Amino acid sequence: MLILKKISITFCLLVAVFCLLPSISQAHKVRIFAYAEGNTIVGETAFSGGRAAKDSLIIVQDAASAKPLLTCRTDDHGQFRFQIPEEARKGQLNLRIIINTGEGHRGEWLLEAAEYLGDGEGESVSTRDQKSVAEVALASMTTKPSTTDEELIRRVVEEAMDKKLSPIKRMLAESQNKGPSLQDILGGIGYILGLAGIIAYIKSNPKG
Amino acid sequence: MNEKYFPPQIIRIEISQHKVVYMHISEGILSVPILISGGALTAAGTAIGLKKLDYDRIMGVAILAATFFVASLIHVPLGPGSVHLVLNGLLGVVLGWASFPAILTALLLQAIFFQYGGIVVLGVNTFNMAVPALLCFYLVRPWLARPKFRPLAGFVGGFLSVFLSSLLMALALALSDSGFLATAKIVVAAHLPVMIIEGFITMFTVSFLARVKPEILQLESRS
Known part of the structure; x- marks a missing residue:
């Protein structure tokens, strides 16, 4: 009975850990990426679950001086677009585009001058x-x-x-955003157990 | 690579999402003497760890190595960024010298799979995390045997090992670069929440193990 209890406790702990894992590592993430399309800069935003970040504030800064250049808001699909500011074009500024959804979620994307200047x-x-x-x-x-x-x-x-x-x-851009995948994690654990097996084999006494 | 909030050399930044302060030093920062001495010390520690490793404990070490390996994926939000769990205190308290091979293996796999740290700095990173683990082992062990002090001992083990790791990391950076105090302040401050969280995690885990599976802690056999 005691063993049964132990097993059930361990199992509950494991379940709790696995439930926590994705939620902890993915909370507070809002993705943002932007690219130049001719004379405008187009961007998209989404929360980690894929939900669009609607009507959120976008701030465009000069990456070096953190001086705000312009602000705009995302539309219903979490997209935004703005004309490249003349100031940025002249100074060849790297743009830092920041999304602030107002609930503690914040993401940013660096658009380098070379990318939009051509x-x-x-x-x-x-x-x-x-x-x-x-x-x-x-x-x-x-x-x-x-x-x-x-x-x-x-x-x-x-x-x-x-x-x-x-x-x-x-x-x-999205593929760059990806963290370690489940395969990586499980693979790593597998390697560790395999190595332990090898060490156990080396350390084992063949005579018995 | 987008941010320069913290001294850029310490911090690996997760692209475009938020800053993550890693306990791992990246490649191309430390000077060669540091890399070599870190590697040598880690090799020595690992050799001792493997030699002291009993046949019966191999699986336990592997499980904790796997825990350490996964723990770095658990991010603790901190202001605009986050830091990840380390759990070297737990490894130290439970494993002792075997933390060296366990942490070395886990860090190697993290470097390969997650690009945390790197192969060249593996020695230094292992040293930074395994030595505090070992220190906590010797410091906390005597208290663990007494049930009254066990929770406190667990907390101290978890807290102190992260603290010492932060200091060692700052020291390694300072020996290669400059300004130990400034770097140390940032690293320690960033990891303060982790210290507290890991203190509690280690406390609960140790108490739990002592109740359910005391032989893992080897409380009786080691006087």
């Missing part, structure tokens, strides 16, 4: 008029080609690539 020269043109780029390019394609047209086409392609690649960027 190659400097073409970008300074694109700031002037981003939306009409495609139209202008199409129009100019019917006329005779020149170097500026090439420039435009390049930008159109880049813009399209940005759009197509953004989900992939997002996937990469």
Whole structure:
């Protein structure tokens, strides 16, 4: 009976530990990631369970000086977008994008200048008029080609690539966010038990 | 890698989520003499630990090594960031010298699977966590035998080992770099909640073991 009691106590403890594990390690996490799409920066936020962080405050700071550049709020899908501030573009600032959901959940994402600036020269043109780029390019394609047209086409392609690649960027960002997986944990425990087996084998007395 | 709240060399930052203050020193920070001496001391400690390891206790050591291995995944929220459990006090109190091989194994696997710490700094990291464990073993042992002092002894073991580990970590960083006091303050302050939590965990675990399976603690055999 005593043994039965011991086993049940141990079992209860184990269950308690396993129930606590994910909740402890994942609490207080809100994920945020952002990437450049042409002249705007697009971002998504979610809690660790996958729930969108609706109507939460987004603060954009200069990463070096922590000077706030702008704020905005997320929409119903936890997404946000804002124009790249002129100040950031000029100073080539790395942007720290912070989400604060107001209940002690806070996440941040560092968007480096190189990521949203692209190659400097073409970008300074694109700031002037981003939306009409495609139209202008199409129009100019019917006329005779020149170097500026090439420039435009390049930008159109880049813009399209940005759009197509953004989900992939997002996937990469998400995969970077992952902590140790269950396989890692169980694998580690397995290794430890296996090593103990080897040591036990070495230490065992073959004669009996 | 996004943050510079704490001195950047100590802290591994979990990308974009929140800061986690690890008890593990990362690669490429410590100077070569520290790495070598840490490695040598750990090798010696592990040799002693393995030699003292009785055949009957191997599985117990393995279970505690596995506990230590998993404990670092349990994050304790602290302000904007968090710190993780260490549990070296529990290992020390229960295992004694066998904490060395147990912690070495667990840290090696953490380095491989979770990228905590690293292979080159394995010696120093093991030393930092196993030596306080061992000290607590010798300090707390005499009290453990007496049921009245057992909870207090458990708490002290859990608390002190994390505290000493933080100090050793700061010392290792200071010997390679500079400013022991500043680093020590940050590391110790960050781990204060962990010390208290681990004090209680060790206290309850030791009391529980003493009641349910006293032979694990070897209270009778070791006078």
